[in-house]
Amino acid sequence: MSSLDSLIQDLVIANRILAREDVVDAYGHVSVRHPDNRHRFLIARSLAPDLVEPGDIVELDLDGQPVRDDGQKLYLERFIHAAIFAKRPDVMAVVHAHAEDTLPFTIAAATKLRPVIHAGSFIGAEVPVWDIADRFGDTNLLVTNLEQARDLATCLGPNSVALMRGHGFASAARSLIEVVRLSVYLPRNARALMRAKQLGGEIKYLSEGEIAARNRGYSPYSVETWRTWEYWANKAGCSHLLTRPDEPPAGTS
Numbered sequence: 025m026s027s028l029d030s031l032i033q034d035l036v037i038a039n040r041i042l043a044r045e046d047v048v049d050a051y052g053h054v055s056v057r058h059p060d061n062r063h064r065f066l067i068a069r070s071l072a073p074d075l076v077e078p079g080d081i082v083e084l085d086l087d088g089q090p091v092r093d094d095g096q097k098l099y100l101e102r103f104i105h106a107a108i109f110a111k112r113p114d115v116m117a118v119v120h121a122h123a124e125d126t127l128p129f130t131i132a133a134a135t136k137l138r139p140v141i142h143a144g145s146f147i148g149a150e151v152p153v154w155d156i157a158d159r160f161g162d163t164n165l166l167v168t169n170l171e172q173a174r175d176l177a178t179c180l181g182p183n184s185v186a187l188m189r190g191h192g193f194a195s196a197a198r199s200l201i202e203v204v205r206l207s208v209y210l211p212r213n214a215r216a217l218m219r220a221k222q223l224g225g226e227i228k229y230l231s232e233g234e235i236a237a238r239n240r241g242y243s244p245y246s247v248e249t250w251r252t253w254e255y256w257a258n259k260a261g262c263s264h265l266l267t268r269p270d271e272p273p274a275g276t277s
């Protein structure tokens with residue numbers, strides 16, 4: 025199997041996992057940068073993520089336009105992915121979703137979403153909130169063109185997640201496994217923080233040092249990371265699509 029075919033299978037798995045873990049529903053999407061052309065990315069055609077098959081994956085350029093236009097309906101908000109890939113050469117995978125538990129933190133300015141649980145560390149110490157109204161006034165809140173998407177990508181900056189006011193979030197990472205993991209734990213971290221606020225008293229956040237320590241210990245090739253991916257893929261009913269990447273040479277992970 026070619027590396028492109030296995031990456032497409034991984035992208036299908038990512039779609040199914042995000043659906044099964046309630047990060048996306050009929051809406052929301054995940055993409056991955058093309059392995060042979062940094063100016064293109066792969067994403068499903070306009071379809072609920074739980075229904076995505078390898079034949080539904082299309083190739084878009086960094087303007088969000090299809091490389092081969094065969095008349096397929098595309099996601100309205102595909103520009104989010106195009107703009108983030110264009111702005112961030114380090115990013116290889118992007119998720120956009122409307123996960124309910126993140127929404128309060130997009131509208132309550134007094135409480136910032138920050139890591140409070142160990143698995144939430146990957147959202148990073150800084151989670152900016154983007155408000156489409158700041159530059160674009162009254163819209164339907166969807167990111168439907170490149171100009172809006174570039175503004176969102178600017179707000180994201182070097183961070184891993186940007187919340188979107190009254191809408192959801194965009195997350196970015198170095199690999200599909202990482203962006204899925206980050207996007208699954210983002211709403212869980214938000215839920216833990218919200219419940220802790222209800223208990224009252226001082227909230228104990230992860231320190232900068234703890235966040236850095238967790239990032240240092242992370243490898244997308246590790247047994248622990250693969251274990252999660254395999255577990256989620258099996259739970260989402262697509263373990264038959266799993267292809268384990270070759271272990272990197274010692275010292276590179």
Ligand SMILES: [Zn+2]
Binds near residue numbers: 101120121122166191
């Ligand atoms: Zn959206």
